[in-house]
Amino acid sequence: MGALISKQIQRYTDVKTEKKVLADLKQSCGCDFPGCDYCPPDRKNWMYAFNPDKLRINQIVWPGTHDSATNRIGIPFISRPFAQCQTLSIYEQLSAGARVLDVRVQEDRRICHGILLTYSVDVVIADVKKFLSETQSEILILEMRTEFGHTDPPNFDQYLRDELGDYLIHHDDRVFEKTIADLLPRRVICVWKPRKAAAPPAGDPLWSSGYLKDNWINTDKPSTKFESNLKHLGDQPAAAGRRYLYRVENTVTPQADNPIMCVRPVTSRIQPYARTFIAQCFARGIADRLQIFSTDFIDLDFVDACVGLTSARFGAKV
Structure with a gap:
């Protein structure tokens, strides 16, 4: 028992130290970067505002959500806090400006996060279609994956082809x-x-999966994740020359051996430092590699940061 208590005290100390590292970095280095003061006039149609005839796919910094379809997962106040990563519906996320969705399914086409379940994937598709019907020039990246520990839904690929039909941008490296x-x-x-x-x-x-890559690490330590994100991003070629999408997740993950298991208090250790991360990308000379940037509990400031950097790239200021 004594060893367990000692371990938990050390983990608490480590997290506290790492939170201070990020707070000090934000204070000393700031959050300024090209486009940081940009506010999109209409977040629901922010791509359209940049002129679809000129905005290239490889110029975009895509705001994304992690475990996107978990707004109603589990049982409220009981199991939900352990698996909920978003409070907005898929439609609300897209309307707020998110353009990359991370959706996990199990055998029966229900959305899941680990062992906890929520609605059918049909709800996700319906929200995507609703958003697309209300906009004209917004491009989405929809990642559908079978959750770890589950088996693939039968014929799910054909289901996606049938449901999304003519909305689908066919695979082509020239995209x-x-x-x-x-x-x-x-x-x-x-x-x-x-x-x-x-x-x-x-x-x-x-x-296929090779066209959306990331280097996720399983940690609840914010500075560890922040620096890992920078390191792995620095290993990528510039977005303008890549033939795949690369994602950085501004998230940390609750750990089974830690008393704090709810998602929100854990991910809040890194969530406020999205703009600091972008500023550090510039400070370290790797801002041209940033492409998909995702978060738990997406908010408008996170969207504005990504769209702001897109505006700077589009205006040839970067």
């Missing part, structure tokens, strides 16, 4: 250098990541 207008009226890059089923082939309406 990254095209403008939004070049892709219209197709609006969705859908990446399907099964566990055992066959990956989508080249040229398919769906994209």
Whole structure:
């Protein structure tokens, strides 16, 4: 028992120290970067504001959500705090400016996070279609994956093709250098990541897992995750020359051996430092690599930071 208590005290001390590291970094280095003061006039249509005929896919800094479809997961006040990563619906996230969704499914096509369940994936698709019907030039990246520990839903790839139909941007390595207008009226890059089923082939309406990469690490220590994100981002080529999407997640993860298991208080250790992260990308000479930036509990300031950097790239200030 004494060893366990000692370990928990040390973990508490480590987290407290790492939170201070980020707070000090923010205070000393600030949060300024090209485009940091930009506020989109209409977050629901922010891509349209940049002129679809000129904005290229590889110029965009895509605001994304982690575990996107967990707003109603589990039982309220009982199991929900252990798995909920977003409070907004998919439609509300998209309307607020999010453009990358991370959706996890299990065998029966229900959304899950670990062992906890929520609504059917049909709810996600309906929200995506509603948003697309109300906008004209917004491009989405929809990542669909089978959750760890589960098996693939039968014929799920065909389900996605049938449901999203003509909205799907077919796999093509040249997509990254095209403008939004070049892709219209197709609006969705859908990446399907099964566990055992066959990956989508080249040229398919769906994209395979190799086209959306990240370097997620399982930690609840904020400075550790912050520095890992910077390191791995620095290992990537510039977004303008890549033929895949690369995601950085501004999140930390509750750990099973830590008394604090609820998502919100844990992820709040790093969530306020999204702008600091972007500023550090510039300070370390790797801002040209940033592409997808995702978070738990997305808010408007996070969206504005990503859109602001997009505006700077679009205006050739970066």
